[in-house]
Every structure is written in structure tokens, then in C-alpha cells.
Amino acid sequence: MEMARGESAGSGPAAASAPPAALVFGKLRAVMVTFAGIAGFRSLLTRALTLAARLAPELKGVTVNADGSLAGLESVESEKRDGAPQEWEETLVTQLLDLLVTFVGEGLMLQMVTQAWPDLLAGQIRSRTEDKS
Numbered sequence: 334m335e336m337a338r339g340e341s342a343g344s345g346p347a348a349a350s351a352p353p354a355a356l357v358f359g360k361l362r363a364v365m366v367t368f369a370g371i372a373g374f375r376s377l378l379t380r381a382l383t384l385a386a387r388l389a390p391e392l393k394g395v396t397v398n399a400d401g402s403l404a405g406l407e408s409v410e411s412e413k414r415d416g417a418p419q420e421w422e423e424t425l426v427t428q429l430l431d432l433l434v435t436f437v438g439e440g441l442m443l444q445m446v447t448q449a450w451p452d453l454l455a456g457q458i459r460s461r462t463e464d465k466s
Contacts, residue, residue: 378429
């Protein structure tokens, strides 16, 4: 089965060339759509993108598609990558997770992350309250 143009990467040949942020949002979208629907996910991702673009101006040309995937990443992805996430990706993912904490609480956000990455060890996820102590 081929991926539709503009669809968020998750697996297959296109996933190998997709930026790590697109893969993260693809997995989170699958979990969050069952919780809040596609419109809820799109709203949250659009807000996260708006906030992230203030901190990472290279995101200004990126938009959220109707299916919740990101469009315009190819313009941000012009630099050669070594497989590590770029700063704009970390900023965007952080904004989305912070918004999730704000709207549904840290416990439910962590539950969603665990659903998206079931092999992630509990010790690998730091709580915001741990960071403040």
C-alpha cells in the first residue's frame, strides 16, 4: 500500500527519509485521534506549530494538513542530517507535549506517549515535577 502524498510518515520507504518529528507526530496522531478525533489533534498540532515557529523561525512555512500531517517540512529539511533530530523538531515536539499536559494533564499525556511507544521504559520518561526538584 502506498502512502498518500502529504500523509505523515510512519513506516515503509518514505519513513526512512522523513524527519524524526514527522515520525513522532505520526505515532502520536494515531493515539490522539482515538482520544480527541482528527480535529482535536489538528487543533493541538496547529497551536504547537504556531508556538514553535516563534522559537524556530524556519517553521514559518510549515502548515498542518486536513489529515493532521505536516506540510512544508521539505523546505525546513534542506540541511544534511545525521539522523539526530534538529532543534526545530525538538521545539515542535516539546510544544505539543506541553499543550497536552496543559489540556489533559501530565498523567494522560504520559499514558499517550506510552501507548505510542510501548517499548519505552518508564525510567526514560521524566516528569515535569522531577525537573523542578
